[in-house]
Amino acid sequence: MSIDFYWRLPTHGCHATIRRGSYDRGDWSPLKPGNQSPGLTPDGEDDGYRYIDHLAEIAKAAELSGFIGGLIPSFPNTDDPWTISPLLARETKTFRFMIAFQPGFLDPVHAARLSASLQRATGGRTVFNIITGGGGPSQLWWGDSFAHDDRYGRTTEFLDIFRGVWRGQPFDYDGRFYQVEGEHLSQLLAREEIPEIWFSGSSDAALQSAAKHADYYLSWLEPYAQITDKFARVKERTAELGGEQKCAIRVDLVARPTEEEAWHDIRIGFENVSDATRAQWRGQPTDSVGASRQAALRPTEAKRWEELVVGKNLWGGFNLLRGGPALGIVGSYEQCAEQLDELIRRGADAFILAGTPHLEEAYRIGEEVLPLLGRTAAVQPLLEAAE
Amino acid sequence: MTIKFYWRLDPAAEPQRGEPSARPTSGFLPRDVRTAGLTRYDYYAQVARAAAVTGFDGLFVAYRPESDDSQIVAASVARTAPRLLLVPEFPSTVGSAVYAAKEAVSFQRATHDRLGWALVGNADAEDAARTAEFLHVARGVHGTRPFDHEGEYFSVKGGGFQQPLANVPFPPVYLRGDDEEALERSARLADVHLLADAPFDELRSRIETLERLAIAAGREVAAGVVLTVTARESDEEAADAGGAGIAGSYDSVAERIATLYAAGITHFVLSASPSLEEAYRIGQFVLPRVRAALGGLRTAA
Numbered sequence: 122m123s124i125d126f127y128w129r130l131p132t133h134g135c136h137a138t139i140r141r142g143s144y145d146r147g148d149w150s151p152l153k154p155g156n157q158s159p160g161l162t163p164d165g166e167d168d169g170y171r172y173i174d175h176l177a178e179i180a181k182a183a184e185l186s187g188f189i190g191g192l193i194p195s196f197p198n199t200d201d202p203w204t205i206s207p208l209l210a211r212e213t214k215t216f217r218f219m220i221a222f223q224p225g226f227l228d229p230v231h232a233a234r235l236s237a238s239l240q241r242a243t244g245g246r247t248v249f250n251i252i253t254g255g256g257g258p259s260q261l262w263w264g265d266s267f268a269h270d271d272r273y274g275r276t277t278e279f280l281d282i283f284r285g286v287w288r289g290q291p292f293d294y295d296g297r298f299y300q301v302e303g304e305h306l307s308q309l310l311a312r313e314e315i316p317e318i319w320f321s322g323s324s325d326a327a328l329q330s331a332a333k334h335a336d337y338y339l340s341w342l343e344p345y346a347q348i349t350d351k352f353a354r355v356k357e358r359t360a361e362l363g364g365e366q367k368c369a370i371r372v373d374l375v376a377r378p379t380e381e382e383a384w385h386d387i388r389i390g391f392e393n394v395s396d397a398t399r400a401q402w403r404g405q406p407t408d409s410v411g412a413s414r415q416a417a418l419r420p421t422e423a424k425r426w427e428e429l430v431v432g433k434n435l436w437g438g439f440n441l442l443r444g445g446p447a448l449g450i451v452g453s454y455e456q457c458a459e460q461l462d463e464l465i466r467r468g469a470d471a472f473i474l475a476g477t478p479h480l481e482e483a484y485r486i487g488e489e490v491l492p493l494l495g496r497t498a499a500v501q502p503l504l505e506a507a508e
Numbered sequence: 509m510t511i512k513f514y515w516r517l518d519p520a521a522e523p524q525r526g527e528p529s530a531r532p533t534s535g536f537l538p539r540d541v542r543t544a545g546l547t548r549y550d551y552y553a554q555v556a557r558a559a560a561v562t563g564f565d566g567l568f569v570a571y572r573p574e575s576d577d578s579q580i581v582a583a584s585v586a587r588t589a590p591r592l593l594l595v596p597e598f599p600s601t602v603g604s605a606v607y608a609a610k611e612a613v614s615f616q617r618a619t620h621d622r623l624g625w626a627l628v629g630n631a632d633a634e635d636a637a638r639t640a641e642f643l644h645v646a647r648g649v650h651g652t653r654p655f656d657h658e659g660e661y662f663s664v665k666g667g668g669f670q671q672p673l674a675n676v677p678f679p680p681v682y683l684r685g686d687d688e689e690a691l692e693r694s695a696r697l698a699d700v701h702l703l704a705d706a707p708f709d710e711l712r713s714r715i716e717t718l719e720r721l722a723i724a725a726g727r728e729v730a731a732g733v734v735l736t737v738t739a740r741e742s743d744e745e746a747a748d749a750g751g752a753g754i755a756g757s758y759d760s761v762a763e764r765i766a767t768l769y770a771a772g773i774t775h776f777v778l779s780a781s782p783s784l785e786e787a788y789r790i791g792q793f794v795l796p797r798v799r800a801a802l803g804g805l806r807t808a809a
Contacts, residue, residue, distance in 0.1 A: 262665070264606040
């Protein structure tokens, strides 16, 4: 039984340590001594390195330490995954580029051409994380004014066309959002595999769309009972349509040789969170159901780090330490592996892991945590069943 | 005015080069040890490096719906061909202007500002209108925050990039076309207007029109030309080669380019097939002759 583990390329900058929030890798904070990519020469000049050089290091680290690839997130203030992937294609060998992508931003036939070209550039290493939610002011920022449920309808049509033109035969489609006539990929491009599609979204509209087109249904980590229920519903819905849905979890880890060391880093990180950061994370409007579920943990209101311990080795304040979801796993290497085992038992077929700093933690988790998987009693029956 | 040379890579040309699917599968006696990992993208990278080492300033990548996408090709060669400006050609119908602007910002950040945009289309009225709005919105979110726009093709509310994505140079924009409408559009929107090759007087007249319209629009727009070149050691050999476009000896091709420069053209987008060998030939034998001739002109002046 094999589980796909992905890492993450932090396209919004990275920190040298989870203990402090200053983005000292990349240029999301003012350039100062000790900053990396760009850094300063001894004369105090910009050293010419750019953030892509650091992303290349992370991709290489993930590739060498056993991750299958990495998620490349896309937000208003990140570098763009469609640009990053071909820039790094030729200096990685096995690393899969999981492109976070909102269907409204590109014409579906063009997106199919881009994808097939990237498949050719990488030897089939393109993966899609299709995002449809989000909403609120940031959708209008992107120039997208579609209502929440309309966007899922559009995503479904987008993927209908994406798959339709890939067959290489003239393809017609008359949808609500898109109409195409006689479009298709050339033989050269159509011969490539359609990228695996990872799908996010917690609403009913999303689940319906996922059931039709997703290879993996991707969720942030949520309290275990909740995520177990969600995965069960997704798998059930897809089975009704005659398909089979794999499920995946995206989660940050703080893995250390001992549990005490892991919580020690969390404590220092929590104590360093500024009021400005709390204010920033408080009350950002969204119509994403997944984001609202995470906000219900209310980390911005916590006075002590212990208040945010929501279960064994689970901490709900990660969004105070870096951008992204609130809930993450904290513990010794063995405990982190046990938690991942437990999530596999509850229906996870794949993971996108992350840790700060992304470069060093790719090696740490790849070398120390992943080899410990599959040892707990909880997953033994699964392993035996798979044999 | 500095003269700029670009090599033009066509992803649909020389389709067998480096193409794994074109390799013989049987009846091939020499042992073939090329792995699946060796692909046509290795060829694209080699052409880009050839252009860089032979003294071109940039690389255009043609938009060919039947072959690899120009933006993917441009990004995939960027880190192996330092110094070159990379100019993918693409139509404004590929997607949202905001998204295109965001992709451009990342490209600029990663490559020390080496991206150019060559917008191409079918030159009908609708295409021209969409291209104009595409550039307006892309420049808008790029340079203004908050940026609002409610148009025919795009609408944005509260748009615009924050630090560190703000203040990245917008890619130089190359537009083309030979009629007055195209020149007028470029006067408002382009940094470089590319013309097709034509007799000297026609070119001269188009460039004058472009300059007049650009002055009226309060902008500066450079003129360029897209040329297919057949250059050989002698005029006879060039004639025998039967090539298209400007054909002749290295000296006569260089002379023709110098003449175009004298007419006011400063950007030259050159192409010939096969891309790799001809990049070396033209880079090594024609460009130095042009530069020497222009140096002579300056000295004489």
